[in-house]
Amino acid sequence: MTPPNPLAALQTSPWAYPALEAAHIAGIAVLFGSLLLFELRVLGLGRTIETGALARLALPVSVAGFALAALTGLTMFATQPQDLLPNPAFRLKMLLLMLAGANAGWFHARGSLVRADAIARVQALASAGLWLSVIVCGRAIAYV
Incomplete structure (x- = not known):
């Protein structure tokens, strides 16, 4: 007997x-939300919050959000690689993901x-811009 195919x-x-x-989407929200709070602190907002303490809270949350988004994203990709690989929005999203990393x-x-x-502030701005662009490209995949 053939085992069931989860992708099918x-x-x-x-x-x-x-x-x-x-x-x-939940993984993306967790990732982007926690990163954005941390990036805003690096940019100078919330000066009463100690940066190290916020990083100790935000980083594990961001990693968990990324793990969920990556796992679900790879699973979605596995169901239709033939459609996604030629899609310019998908390819740009993958490039932006690498740049964000x-x-x-x-x-x-x-x-x-x-x-x-x-430089840290420029990196924080770049991070916010890159992750927002990843989100936009993700949404554009269905329309390109």
């Missing part, structure tokens, strides 16, 4: 794919959390 279930069930999309890596590698200098 996603493609045929009237509720499975929408539930997966909802989980993807590189920016985050650079932020932490250079110690921007401790420095809180002009």
Whole structure:
């Protein structure tokens, strides 16, 4: 007996794919919301909140949101790679995701959390812009 194909279930069930999309959106909301609060602090808002303490709270939340968004996004991709790979909005989203990851890596590698200098502020602005662009491209996938 052949085991059931979970991807086929996603493609045929009237509720499975929408539930997966909802989980993807929830992951994005958790990721972007926690990052945005942290980025606003790096940009100088909420000066009474200690940056390190906010980072200790926001970073694990952001990672959890990213993990959920990545897991659900990869699952959605697996159901229709032939449609997504040629889609320019999808390809731009993947490029922006890589740039956002590189920016985050650079932020932490250079110690921007401790420095809180002009470069850290530029990185925070870039992060917000990149993640917002990822969201826009994600929505555009259906329309391009």
